[in-house]
Amino acid sequence: MILVPENHFGEPVAEHYDAQTADRYEPAVLDPTVDFLAELAGDRAALELGIGTGRVAIPLSRRGVTVRGIDLSEAMVARLRAKPGAERIEVTMGDFAHTRAPGAFGLAYLVYNTIGNLTSQDEQVACFQNVAEHLEPGGRFVIEVGVPDLRRLPPGETHRPFTVSPTHLGFDEYDVAAQGLISHHYRFADGRGEVRSFPFRYVWPSELDLMARLAGMSLRERWEDWHRRPFTGESTKHVSVWQKPE
Numbered sequence: 001m002i003l004v005p006e007n008h009f010g011e012p013v014a015e016h017y018d019a020q021t022a023d024r025y026e027p028a029v030l031d032p033t034v035d036f037l038a039e040l041a042g043d044r045a046a047l048e049l050g051i052g053t054g055r056v057a058i059p060l061s062r063r064g065v066t067v068r069g070i071d072l073s074e075a076m077v078a079r080l081r082a083k084p085g086a087e088r089i090e091v092t093m094g095d096f097a098h099t100r101a102p103g104a105f106g107l108a109y110l111v112y113n114t115i116g117n118l119t120s121q122d123e124q125v126a127c128f129q130n131v132a133e134h135l136e137p138g139g140r141f142v143i144e145v146g147v148p149d150l151r152r153l154p155p156g157e158t159h160r161p162f163t164v165s166p167t168h169l170g171f172d173e174y175d176v177a178a179q180g181l182i183s184h185h186y187r188f189a190d191g192r193g194e195v196r197s198f199p200f201r202y203v204w205p206s207e208l209d210l211m212a213r214l215a216g217m218s219l220r221e222r223w224e225d226w227h228r229r230p231f232t233g234e235s236t237k238h239v240s241v242w243q244k245p246e
């Protein structure tokens with residue numbers, strides 16, 4: 001049975017998403033992402049899973065790449081629709097683990113830890129399968145996701161802060177037995193406080209390789225970041241590329 005996933009990116013999150021992720025719009029962050037994806041796409045179409053407000057899709061489309069997206073959240077996609085350049089981007093509403101978008105693609109990508117929004121192994125495996133069905137022969141699948149931070153979690157503890165500032169406290173709550181993680185955000189502005197929590201399933205690079213293999217793809221590249229710095233034991237995230245056979 002396929003369960004419809006809960007939408008954690010409804011209106012109250014979508015309303016502030018671009019402002020709260022402003023650091024991700026900085027050219028120093030976004031340009032290398034778009035360069036990397038544009039080079040892989042070449043003259044073939046690209047599919048963004050979890051396209052959201054179009055942070056990556058719009059600049060990629062401006063580079064001449066035909067981009068299509070899948071997303072669950074009407075509120076996030078409404079923000080995309082309101083931006084210049086959005087008219088060139090088609091979006092299919094639905095769960096990216098199972099939804100079929102029209103067309104065939106040379107590139108599919110899933111950035112900003114969004115694979116973890118699928119909170120079971122079955123759903124993550126289904127996502128790889130779904131991507132493989134969208135890709136043309138030789139097509140590539142790119143994921144950007146953090147390396148699970150368990151080396152910093154002392155034995156017996158379940159919480160770890162990832163940001164501490166006067167306006168934003170963020171900490172991850174780990175369920176090590178179930179490979180689950182809930183990111184809690186406490187934000188303060190204009191004398192008001194807001195708490196939001198987002199569930200994830202953290203996933204290991206080797207486990208993603210196995211999911212790719214189950215879907216008939218194999219690892220082609222793994223880097224520490226979009227600049228293609230080497231991936232090492234100290235890397236906190238990775239950018240991985242799997243390929244469907246020619």
Ligand SMILES: C[S@@+](CC[C@H](N)C(=O)[O-])C[C@H]1O[C@@H](n2cnc3c(N)ncnc32)[C@H](O)[C@@H]1O
Nearest residue numbers: 009050051052055071072073076095096112117
């Ligand atoms: C962290 S945002 C990333 C948005 C965009 N990719 C970016 O980099 O700014 C995650 C997006 O994925 C969407 N999403 C999460 N789980 C999903 C699912 N199972 N199916 C479709 N969309 C999903 C959310 O609605 C949201 O728009």
